[in-house]
Amino acid sequence: EAGVAQSPRYKIIEKRQSVAFWCNPISGHATLYWYQQILGQGPKLLIQFQNNGVVDDSQLPKDRFSAERLKGVDSTLKIQPAKLEDSAVYLCASSWTGSNEKLFFGSGTQLSVL
C-alpha cells in the first residue's frame, strides 16, 4: 500500500514569513496527526484529526499555527508568522480508528527558519 505522503521535503524561510505543509494519509485512515520534531528531541503532537474533526489540539500554538482537514482526507498545516524556534521536522502520521492501532509516519518536512 502507498505510504503517508508529505510535501515539500525541505523548506527554508525567513522569520515572519508564512509556510504551509501538505499531507496525504494512507487511504482509508480516519485519524491523522501532525507532530513537530525539534532536533535532538522526540516528536511532539501538535494536532490530531478524526475524519475532518479536531480531537486534540492542546499543544498547537494557535496564535501562529493552524491546520485543517476539510474533506477528511488531505491535511495542511500552516505557520504564520514563523519564528526561529519553529525550525524542526514536521511529521504527518495516520492510522485506522481505534486504540492501539499503529501509526504510519510520512518522511516529514524539514523546516529551517532563518
Add this chain to the structure above:
Amino acid sequence: GNSVTQMEGPVTLSEEAFLTINCTYTATGYPSLFWYVQYPGEGLQLLLKATKADDKGSNKGFEATYRKETTSFHLEKGSVQVSDSAVYFCALSEQGAQKLVFGQGTRLTINP
C-alpha cells in the same frame, strides 16, 4: 502528565554486541508502550509494542518487556548488525487513546 525518558545517546557498538536501550515512563492508568525506529532518510516506523503488564513485544530480533513494577520498557537485542544503525524512540499511549508521547530518542551506531 505522561512522559517517557530514554537513556542518553549516542550509543556506539560493534557488530554482534548485545544491545540495551533503557526506557522508563510516567503515566496514569495502563498505557500501551511502543518502540519506533527511524532509519536514515526514512520516516518513523513501529518496531514493536506491548499493551499490558508483562507482555513482551518482539520483532526483527529486538525484544522489550512491559514492566509495570519498574515502569520500564527496555529494548534489547542479542546480536546487533550494521543495518540496525538508526534512531530508536520509546513511546506510550494512554489507555483508550491513540496519540503517542515520545521519549527523546537514542541514536545507535553499529560499527563492522
